[in-house]
Amino acid sequence: MGQRLQSDRPFGGSLLSGEPALSITRWLVVPELLASYCFYGSAVAIRALGSIHPALRVLGVYAFAVFLLMLILIGLPLAIAGTALASLGMRRHLDAYVKKLSKPTGSSHQKAVGSDYL
Secondary structure, eight states: OHHHHHSOOOTTOOSSTTOOOOOOOGGGHHHHHHHHHHHHHHHHHHHHHHHHOHHHHHHHHHHHHHHHHHIIIIIHHHHHHHHHHHHHHOHHHHHHHHHHHHSOTTSSOOOSSOOSOO
16 A cells, blocks of 8 residues: 555556455345435434424434434344245355455445445
């Protein structure tokens, strides 16, 4: 990384482009994918509530905190169990998604939310 900082790279280019990906924990792939959709939806809902009235935004943030707590206590164990069940029927799709996530950064145009594989 230090060499990349001192190298001649295009201005605004990614420092991490081409770096190896992090290791993938297979049993957390589906929960993390579902979480990305939940967090995006929650952000849209909180922003919409805030455009109606600031007090509703505060209420939405507190509701999101309770939602996160329930998601951790109930949703995560269910999603992990669901991943085990889904891997039986969707192994090929999950393997393709894990392979896509395992590629070095910058090797493909990856979407921040969602996937073509699930």
